[in-house]
Amino acid sequence: MDRRQFIIRAGLAAGTALGARSAFAQSYPHQLVRLVVPFSAGSMTDILARAVAERLSPKWKQQVIVENRPGIAGTSSVSRGPADGSQLLLTSNGHSVIGVVNKNVGFDPVKDFAGIGRVATTPLLLIVPPNAPFRTLAEFIATARAKPGDLSYGSAGLGSTTGIAAELFKQLTNTQMVLVPHRGQPESQISVMRGDTAMAFTFFTVGGDLIQSGQLRALAVTGGSRLPQLPDVPTFAEAGLPSFVYDSWFGLLAPAALSRPIIGQIGRDVTEVMADPATVGRFAALGVEITTSTPDAFDAELRRDAERYGKLVAAAGG
Known part of the structure; x- marks a missing residue:
């Protein structure tokens, strides 16, 4: 087989293989x-x-x-x-x-x-119990700093979106809080509603109705602007913590x-x-x-x- 024939056959073989892969992809799933x-x-x-x-x-x-x-x-x-x-x-x-x-x-x-x-x-909302003594982000941070290790926070685990957000928050605010992991965000929210934990992060999709009904209190929201659905909840920048930037x-x-x-x-x-x-x-x-x-x-x-x-x-x- 001369070099020209080899190149032609190799090209045909490659084309056939590529065609087979493309056909397989097109027929997926x-x-x-x-x-x-x-x-x-x-x-x-x-x-x-x-x-x-x-x-x-x-x-x-x-x-x-x-x-x-x-x-x-x-x-x-x-x-x-x-x-x-x-x-x-x-x-x-x-x-x-x-x-x-x-x-x-x-x-x-x-x-x-x-x-x-x-x-x-989606942006994240920092939530606390509805009857919590801290009504602003600044008050919550001050309480956490005054009582290192006394406050706990809920999340879907340290490696979850809300867990990472909490760790970033603790780092930026120089606060110490105890993690209480849960199976998912709904369970984490329930722990805050009951007052079992002092804070958690959530999403409007999951906790918005509870915030609007007063069963949870939101202190701040990530992102560059307030949520239209929660116009009274300030951004972290407006609440005094502009360094907290988190993209989930x-x-x-x-x-x-x-x-x-x-x-x-x-x-x-x-x-x-x-x-x-x-x-x-x-x-x-x-x-x-x-x-x-x-x-x-x-x-x-x-x-x-x-x-x-x-x-x-x-x-x-x-």
Whole structure:
């Protein structure tokens, strides 16, 4: 076989392989798809996952279901699961520090996953019991500083979005509080409502109605502007803590071995269905911004967060 024939045959073989991969991606999914959520039902992550599943099912003409598997078990099941797109993970930015919080998880939260893309971002609200003696952020910080170690705070765990936010808050305010971890955000809110914990972070989607009804008190909200739904709650900058800047994201991940064509297709499909004006409007009313990104951009963001928040959580004793 001369050199010219070899090049032609090699090119044909490569083209055939590429065509096969493209055809495989275009026919995806071939079976039921599970969106695993490592938090309890009713959490912000769960609400978004159900919206994604509801919109992807008709587009893919396949059943897309949400499975709540709170904790490490849920995330681990996806990292070790089939790399055929039948099982995906919808999680929050706390995912990036799992390896710091849990030393022997058996997987790497960055290397063992492939980013598909962001789904949404949402501001966080610092909440306290409705009958708490502190009515402003400044009063709460003063109380925490005066009683180091006496106050406790709830979260969905040190490595959750709300847990990382609390650690960042403690660091910036030079306060000491005791973490009381919960299975999810709803449980964390209940502990604050009962006065079992002095503070927690939540999302308007999860706790807005409780704040509006007076069952929880919000002292400040992250972001550059107040929420239209809670016009009396100041931003952290307005409340005297402009250095508290925290961007919470929610996004889709897949096992690292999933083929890039399928990852790309899932990313494009999610971007398309979540860009629907009705969906965007529905979540905007809940204080959630639908924001998507490319797989490469999401991978880069995951690495940056692992570096930044990993150090923060490690310093907190994670």
